[in-house]
Amino acid sequence: xxxxVRFTDFKSDKQPTWCPGCGDFGTMNGMMKAxxxxxxxxxxxxxxxxxxxxxxxxTYMHSYALHGVHGRALPVGQGVKMSRxxxxxxxxGGDGDGYSIGAGHFVHAVRRNVDMTYVVMDNRIYGLTKGQxxxxxxxxxxxxxxxEGPKQPPVNPLALALASGASFIAQxxxxxxxxxxxxxxxxxxxxxxxFVNVFSPCVTFNDVDTYDYFRDSLVDLQEDEDHDPNDYExxxxxILDGEKEYQGVMYQDENSVPYHEQHxxxxxxxxxxxxxxxxxxxxxxxxx
Amino acid sequence: MAExxxxxxxxxxxxxxxxxxxxxxxxxxxxxRHVFTSKDFASRIRGGYTAYKIRTSVNxxxxxxxxxxxxxxxxxxxxxxxxxxxxxxxxxxxxxxxxWDADIPEETKGIDVPLKSLAEDAGGAIxxxxxxxxxxxxxxxxxxxxxxxxxxxxxxxxxxxxxxxNKEAARLGQEYVQENxxxxxxxxxxxxxxNDYVLLNGNEAIGMGAIAAGCRFYAGYPITPxxxxxxxxxxRIEDYGGHVVxxxxxxxxxxxxxxxxxxxxxxxxxxxxxxIDLMTETFGLVATSETPLVIADVQRSGxxxxxxxxxxxxxxxxxLYGGHGEVPRxxxxxxxxxxxxxxxxxxxxxAEKYQTPVFLVSDLALSVTEQTFPPxxxxxxxxEIDRGKLVDDDEVEEWLDGQGRFRAHAATExxxxxxxxxGMTDGAHMSTGLEHDELGRRTEEQEIRVQQVDKRNRKxxxxxxxxxxxxxxxxxxxxxNLVISWGSNEGALVEALEYLEDEGVDVRVISVPYIFxxxxxxxxxxxxxxxxxxxxxxxxxxxxxxxxxxLTRVKRINKYTGVRFKAxxxxxEITTKLAEEVPAQ
Numbered sequence: 001x002x003x004x005v006r007f008t009d010f011k012s013d014k015q016p017t018w019c020p021g022c023g024d025f026g027t028m029n030g031m032m033k034a035x036x037x038x039x040x041x042x043x044x045x046x047x048x049x050x051x052x053x054x055x056x057x058x059t060y061m062h063s064y065a066l067h068g069v070h071g072r073a074l075p076v077g078q079g080v081k082m083s084r085x086x087x088x089x090x091x092x093g094g095d096g097d098g099y100s101i102g103a104g105h106f107v108h109a110v111r112r113n114v115d116m117t118y119v120v121m122d123n124r125i126y127g128l129t130k131g132q133x134x135x136x137x138x139x140x141x142x143x144x145x146x147x148e149g150p151k152q153p154p155v156n157p158l159a160l161a162l163a164s165g166a167s168f169i170a171q172x173x174x175x176x177x178x179x180x181x182x183x184x185x186x187x188x189x190x191x192x193x194x195f196v197n198v199f200s201p202c203v204t205f206n207d208v209d210t211y212d213y214f215r216d217s218l219v220d221l222q223e224d225e226d227h228d229p230n231d232y233e234x235x236x237x238x239i240l241d242g243e244k245e246y247q248g249v250m251y252q253d254e255n256s257v258p259y260h261e262q263h264x265x266x267x268x269x270x271x272x273x274x275x276x277x278x279x280x281x282x283x284x285x286x287x288x
Numbered sequence: 289m290a291e292x293x294x295x296x297x298x299x300x301x302x303x304x305x306x307x308x309x310x311x312x313x314x315x316x317x318x319x320x321r322h323v324f325t326s327k328d329f330a331s332r333i334r335g336g337y338t339a340y341k342i343r344t345s346v347n348x349x350x351x352x353x354x355x356x357x358x359x360x361x362x363x364x365x366x367x368x369x370x371x372x373x374x375x376x377x378x379x380x381x382x383x384x385x386x387x388w389d390a391d392i393p394e395e396t397k398g399i400d401v402p403l404k405s406l407a408e409d410a411g412g413a414i415x416x417x418x419x420x421x422x423x424x425x426x427x428x429x430x431x432x433x434x435x436x437x438x439x440x441x442x443x444x445x446x447x448x449x450x451x452x453x454n455k456e457a458a459r460l461g462q463e464y465v466q467e468n469x470x471x472x473x474x475x476x477x478x479x480x481x482x483n484d485y486v487l488l489n490g491n492e493a494i495g496m497g498a499i500a501a502g503c504r505f506y507a508g509y510p511i512t513p514x515x516x517x518x519x520x521x522x523x524r525i526e527d528y529g530g531h532v533v534x535x536x537x538x539x540x541x542x543x544x545x546x547x548x549x550x551x552x553x554x555x556x557x558x559x560x561x562x563x564i565d566l567m568t569e570t571f572g573l574v575a576t577s578e579t580p581l582v583i584a585d586v587q588r589s590g591x592x593x594x595x596x597x598x599x600x601x602x603x604x605x606x607x608l609y610g611g612h613g614e615v616p617r618x619x620x621x622x623x624x625x626x627x628x629x630x631x632x633x634x635x636x637x638x639a640e641k642y643q644t645p646v647f648l649v650s651d652l653a654l655s656v657t658e659q660t661f662p663p664x665x666x667x668x669x670x671x672e673i674d675r676g677k678l679v680d681d682d683e684v685e686e687w688l689d690g691q692g693r694f695r696a697h698a699a700t701e702x703x704x705x706x707x708x709x710x711g712m713t714d715g716a717h718m719s720t721g722l723e724h725d726e727l728g729r730r731t732e733e734q735e736i737r738v739q740q741v742d743k744r745n746r747k748x749x750x751x752x753x754x755x756x757x758x759x760x761x762x763x764x765x766x767x768x769n770l771v772i773s774w775g776s777n778e779g780a781l782v783e784a785l786e787y788l789e790d791e792g793v794d795v796r797v798i799s800v801p802y803i804f805x806x807x808x809x810x811x812x813x814x815x816x817x818x819x820x821x822x823x824x825x826x827x828x829x830x831x832x833x834x835x836x837x838x839l840t841r842v843k844r845i846n847k848y849t850g851v852r853f854k855a856x857x858x859x860x861e862i863t864t865k866l867a868e869e870v871p872a873q
Contacts, residue, residue, distance in 0.1 A: 064709075
């Protein structure tokens with residue numbers, strides 16, 4: 001790992017096709033800076049991207065990467081990390097990818113506590129399909145498929161993570177670049193599954209959860225509240241607070257034991273002998 | 289015909305039928321006898337009817353037949369379910385002290401053994417099945433001492449007292465029959481030999497093949513009858529630096545496996561039934577991202593939940609065509625338990641050489657059947673590993689474009705691109721299910737689209753030329769009658785040949801382990817006067833494919849009762865089918 005890696009090394013030569021002003025620019029910049037700042041380089045980093053506007057991130061970043069099937073980014077990322085503990089794994093996707101079609105995987109990825117980072121670009125809308133309700137859309141948010149609003153409460157991803165036994169829960173805002181980068185960095189450094197929900201406004205299809213809305217309403221846990229992320233009860237309180245929305249690290253389990261330690265999975269599984277393992281006939285003899 | 293003995297134990301699920309049967313099968317194997325086992329079981333934990341059947345001979349046995357010689361019946365239903373297979377000279381071991389009034393068919397010999405009481409004398413009622421094994425030993429002239437080693441293997445972990453009690457239980461059963469019955473007139477006298485055999489089923493062979501081939505990562509979701517692959521690997525693959533993970537569903541299982549494969553590990557998943565439907569979502573991604581992945585489908589009876597514990601070969605079309613769009617792939621279908629091992633090894637090599645999904649299509653009959661083989665049938669020294677165009681750090685440089693970017697999807701002459709894995713300097717690249725250029729970047733440019741589709745398909749063409757896609761052949765090479773089969777029917781067909789020979793019917797059997805690419809059977813089918821395709825499904829999926837290949841009609845034998853073919857039954861069906869008129873062209 002070279003110490004002279006700059007965050008631009010994580011940038012590909014493809015120009016993003018996100019709408020001008022999209023929150024995903026800021027989200028991605030923070031991710032690249034956090035990766036560089038934590039001593040990673042593109043050759044030891046694997047980025048898995050979901051489907052949707054956010055999923056394009058794999059194309060705009062430079063690293064080993066896979067852009068896969070809608071909703072399945074987390075399983076891919078876990079497979080990479082379990083077989084290659086030496087590789088830094090970052091999964092990025094949107095609220096649809098993570099909390100709708102991939103919600104089942106989210107719960108179990110959180111439980112497994114694989115040492116990786118999951119960044120969700122939450123814009124509370126389906127942007128790439130041109131404006132339908134997402135699982136985090138407000139219940140009265142009018143869209144082409146929900147003319148009177150979804151009439152169901154939005155998923156609270158932080159609470160979902162907490163209920164699933166998360167060891168690291170954080171939330172950031174794409175436009176607050178420094179705080180966002182700092183939070184992603186903490187997620188990378190966390191010994192386990194680092195989950196960051198990023199408010200990443202859609203300037204084209206969401207006129208409710210806008211930059212202005214978040215700028216005006218977001219409460220910073222560290223600056224404003226003196227929040228202790230190791231305090232589970234305090235975390236519960238801010239995560240389940242129906243009134244205010246927060247940015248910062250809500251919860252971090254100091255005693256987190258990542259998957260590879262729980263299961264003793266430490267080998268680089270890409271290296272295998274030229275033939276069957278030396279003592280493989282023992283496997284046959286077992287059947288005597 | 290081999291001097292074979294057909295033995296079974298049946299009762300309710302939860303009666304320990306499986307483990308008792310396995311103990312007897314192992315004892316026979318240790319005594320140098322060949323063994324072929326089969327199971328009747330239901331998708332329930334307790335109750336119902338379940339049976340473990342053993343066919344044994346000093347010669348190789350590879351099929352079940354419609355004949356039962358010795359039956360240990362723990363319930364009346366066990367007798368009723370097997371009436372057709374019992375004959376004059378069959379013996380039924382049962383416990384007359386139990387509450388049910390055993391209705392023993394007249395022509396058979398009832399051997400009433402107080403299984404429970406004798407087991408209690410030996411130390412506990414739980415050993416009643418072992419008492420029955422002892423009784424079976426006496427009836428078959430099989431030395432009860434042969435049970436000792438398998439009892440030690442089965443109960444060794446529970447302490448010497450338990451092992452000794454079980455040995456005693458077996459002896460009490462044996463002595464009881466000796467003292468109370470004259471079984472000599474039944475005429476059973478099991479010969480033993482000095483041969484060493486191993487006894488295993490197809491799923492164990494697949495698991496063992498995976499480890500031999502360097503598989504290090506397995507993600508799966510429990511589903512009958514694929515789960516035992518996962519159970520085999522768990523606790524063993526770790527010794528070789530690997531890992532098994534139970535995913536939350538099959539969608540996750542295949543994507544985890546794909547992740548590990550992209551990270552450079554030899555990786556696989558296995559499933560069945562509805563599980564393969566879920567995995568279908570990811571087939572296209574595996575192919576388009578050019579990821580080497582082995583996907584095993586242990587077929588069971590469908591569609592939908594179907595008959596989850598029953599045999600069927602109904603997934604051939606799914607394996608060939610599953611997934612939207614056009615998905616290049618290989619489909620390999622082992623035809624025997626040893627082939628489950630060797631084709632698994634081959635599947636991993638094909639996957640890595642061509643960076644393509646490989647479907648390893650097995651079936652329930654192979655997965656639950658245990659068969660004896662000399663250990664050399666799994667010669668680990670013969671296992672070869674070919675990792676294809678996996679580059680090393682130095683070779684990465686050769687595949688960079690003018691701007692230093694790795695060409696992970698380079699449109700090479702043979703279609704196979706260089707493969708760099710995470711950690712390799714300058715190898716960083718993206719791969720995607722979107723159409724992409726050589727660098728893995730999304731594109732919809734027509735020229736590049738065509739280039740990439742062609743290069744992926746070219747890999748299959750290259751493989752067609754470079755690999756051997758042969759078939760296995762049995763019977764009379766010059767016979768006018770040709771019978772073609774795929775998957776697990778091979779054993780029953782090979783044994784059916786003996787019955788057919790007795791009736792003066794000459795048959796050439798071709799057993800096909802490669803579904804795609806597959807051998808061209810045009811000459812073989814044209815040379816034959818009659819061609820019959822045998823498979824465990826209702827519509828004749830393989831027959832359809834062959835008719836399409838050869839542009840001629842074939843006759844079909846289809847079985848979709850949920851039960852595998854039996855040798856004698858198959859011989860009869862073939863004779864009947866040959867007498868039928870040739871189908872219209």
